[in-house]
Amino acid sequence: MSEQLKNPSKYLGNELKYLAKVLEGEAWSATVGSWAHGLEEEFAKKIGTRYGVACNSGTSALHMALEAVGVGAGDEVISPALTVIMDSTATIHANAVPVYCDVNPYTYLMDPDDLERKITEKTKAIIVVSLYGGVPDYDKILSIAHKHNIPVIEDNAQAVFSTWQGKVLGAIGDISCFSFENSKHISCGEGGILLTDNEEYAKAARKLGGHGFKNLQADEGRVRFVNKEMFQNPMYKRHDALGWNYRMPEFTAAVAYAQLERIDQLVELRKKTAEIFLDVMSDCDYLMPQKNLPDTVNSYYAIGVTYEGENAIGVPWAEFRKTYVDMGGDGFYGAWSVPYLEPVMAEQAFVNRLPQVYGNISYKMGLCPNAEAVQPKIMQFKANYRDLELAKNKADVLRKVIKKFGSK
Helix, strand or coil, X not given: CCCCCCCCCCCXXXXXXXHHHHHHCCCCCXXXXXXXXXXXXXXXXXXXXXXXXXXXXXXXXXXXXXXXXXXXXXXXXXXXXXXXXXXXXXXXXXXXXXXEECXXXXXXXXXXXXXXXXXXXXXXXXXXXXXXXXXXXXXXXXXXXXXXXXXXXXXXXXXXXXXXXXXXXXXXXXXXXEECCCCCCCCCCCCEEEEECCHHHXXXXXHHHECCECCXXXXXXXXXXXXXXXXHCCCCCCECCCCCEXXXXXXXXXXXXXXXXXXXXXXXXXXXXXXXXXXXXXXXXXXXXXXXXXXXXXXXXXXXXXXXXXXXXXXXXXXXXXXXXXXXXXXEEECCCCHHHCHHHHCCCCHHHCHHHHCCCCCCCCCCHHHHHHHHHEEEEECCCCCHHHHHHHHHHHHHHHHHHCCC
């Protein structure tokens, strides 16, 4: 049975049709095309913000966001200690200093109490990460941020249509960032988008990601959209800001647009998959799923679980995973290392980028004890099934593994 079930492609909508339209046209660059522009408008509308700025990755969106809110050399940016390295590297791209906040060991999300302890006069932004689709404690986080007048950047790379108090994530903080990388809710290989209601932030982000063209606006990324004659004049000056090339190509935008048309269905499949797996885990006393806060909805990029089986039943993490795979499961992933313990941070490989800022910066074990304790125990079960029968099959394998090892 398991050999016959296959996870169907995510690309079952208008992806090929829209790619053909791009190929048939002559506007293959975001500087003159319309697919990226359309994606920006529709995604912003879906989430509930005024502006969208498409880009080539979620990491680029984070860098754009940081510089848009005014983060610069030597400033501090607080991010959680349980997340991918990109929140740290985007901070370093902005020549700022990563500061790590510990997490709640049950939600895996930013601990507001430690957040307030980490704020200094140098703190210029807070990156709040919605890990696995879980929703942080925005009641407390926003209160703290507003008290200290610090912009909040939502990293929603893993959270499309997660909600807080009925409001969709992406319209909570000052700026939000999403990823369209291959494993995400919307996939186009690589890509991302920045959202905001702030016109100045949107314009600054677009310029930073678009070579600093002076005619870029908050709601317009096509540099040759109007007044083409003036643009081609040899006396015309094009650039009034320092920028990188973070633009989203039209091919990528066309695929993402087709995915966006089906996003409700894609998110619903992940949530139903999570229900299936969580039901299997409900009677297991050593698989502890990520806790969701009241009045929130998790969109389940993955099903995060703390594994306590080594102490409870004497089975190491790796042995449990191998047994699950051997019995027909898809496997699951471990959580990324705590960012400041990755070699690039722990061995200070970043210092040479800007020695005058980073020369005295170092990160050691023990900085965020909750994150360090829970990270090695986390199992990330796949939620990206597009056939619920396949999800049920894999969850049934997990049920058999749990039965095989028993309980404490």
